[in-house]
Amino acid sequence: MNQTTAVILARRPDRTFVADDLSLGTIDLPELAAGQALVRNQYMSLDPSTRGRMDPGEKQYTTNFTIGGPLDGSAVGVVVESSSPKLPVGATVRHRLGWREYAVVDDAAATLCDISVAPATAWLSSLGQTGFTAYAGLLPVGRLQPGQTVLVSGAGGAVGSMAGQFARLLGAGRVIGSAGGAEKCAWLRDDCGFDVVINYRDGDFAAELPGAAPDGIDLFFDNVGGWQFAAALQNMAINGRVSMCGAISNFGTQEQPSTACLIEAVLRRITIQGFIVRDYEDLRPEFEQRVIGWLASGELVDRATIVEGIANAGAGLAGLLSGANVGKALVRLSE
Missing domain, CATH: 3.90.180.10 (Medium-chain alcohol dehydrogenases, catalytic domain)
Structure with missing residues (x-):
């Protein structure tokens, strides 16, 4: 050939x-x-x-x-x-x-x-770069601890759906997702175990987020950027962390928010860290072992x-x- x-x-x-x-x-x-x-x-x-x-x-x-x-x-x-x-x-x-x-x-x-x-x-x-990205963003980057509140934007997609499920399986106290459309939101709640899912396409994400995270967000796993990033910053807990995985909103036509929202990082003492998954290859054996177990037990969708x-x-x-x-x-x- x-x-x-x-x-x-x-x-x-x-x-x-x-x-x-x-x-x-x-x-x-x-x-x-x-x-x-x-x-x-x-x-x-x-x-x-x-x-x-x-x-x-x-x-x-x-x-x-x-x-x-x-x-x-x-x-x-x-x-x-x-x-x-x-x-x-x-x-x-x-x-x-x-x-x-x-x-x-x-x-x-x-x-x-x-x-x-x-x-x-x-x-x-789940066992590829998709799952590994979610795993790295939660643990070495996001430093997730049991009982914490986690928000995942773009939760209905590949990395987002894994990040939310991994957070639940790793002991997060509350997992919140954002997704576009009723089908995705229902799937995330009913099958993937998210506690709350905000339908940003049919609702008002910024208005609904405070009620979903009344005690603040400890870890924000961001796949979207833009207005969802700005709204999340205004609802972070003191000393919260942001794992910046992507910003798919950059490729759309919607006007992006001002960088003035970043003052929240100062006021709330937020750590914002971008990451590239290839920097964490030493964790891959641990990651694969855990995910294979979750798949075998039926705990991971x-x-x-x-x-x-x-x-x-x-x-x-x-x-x-x-x-x-x-x-x-x-x-x-x-x-």
């Missing part, structure tokens, strides 16, 4: 991403060298960070996409040909060359996935919204950025 179908960056988005910013094309596959394997991708992850990488310039922790070049991101697939004893034919592996149907991966950049303990999709969700086929990957990403997904957003590339 010399080529594969891939998703290409056709143009840079004009603030709001649309599926036509991407196109389908073919890219060359290199011949296998020692230590490499050919993988047939089964599922690929749809992530908000993909939108940020479409902009010009470079990020501090990754590279941006080039116009005319393929996208990449997390994927799981089956090894169909191998020149590495570490990646045997038939093994399921996770790697970073998604957004294409086949990939040639280095064994140093691929992880074997034990599908006897969790399905392939879970290795992109891992739900995915799955888009079918690489041709629909762009539409799937647009849906993710508009909040159409419940739980983890994936694209099924093959069986």
Whole structure:
């Protein structure tokens, strides 16, 4: 096999991403060298960070996409040909060359996935970077303690739904979420164990938050930024902490609040810390052991919204950025 179908960056988005910013094309596959394997991708992850990488310039922790070049991101697939004893034919592996149907991966950049303990999709969700991001944001970054009140913005999405459930399983006294739409809110309350969920799309988040957290918020896990960030700061407990995971509101059209809201960080002595999950790789074995146990016991819910086929990957990403997904957003590339 010399080529594969891939998703290409056709143009840079004009603030709001649309599926036509991407196109389908073919890219060359290199011949296998020692230590490499050919993988047939089964599922690929749809992530908000993909939108940020479409902009010009470079990020501090990754590279941006080039116009005319393929996208990449997390994927799981089956090894169909191998020149590495570490990646045997038939093994399921996770790697970073998604957004294409086949990939040639280095064994140093691929992880074997034990599908006897969790399905392939879970290795992109609860057991993947999604879950690991939630775990890192709660513990080494957020320093969560039993009995504390936790607020998670974007709780109906992949990282948010994991962060809220992990907080509950780690002993939080009260878990509050924000989500857009009645379906997500009901799922978070009824299935995921959130104590309170505020429907920011149909209600008034800033008005409802004080009643949801009458004693203040000890830890705010923020995926959204913008007006939800501003409202949360006004309801933080003294010496509260903010784990800044993302700011998906940056990619919308709504006017953003003034930085004047940051005075609350002074008045309430709040610690605000951004983080990149790759800085916490030493915690991955501990994280995987805990999550495998929670999945086995049925205490953790891992739900995915799955888009079918690489041709629909762009539409799937647009849906993710508009909040159409419940739980983890994936694209099924093959069986």
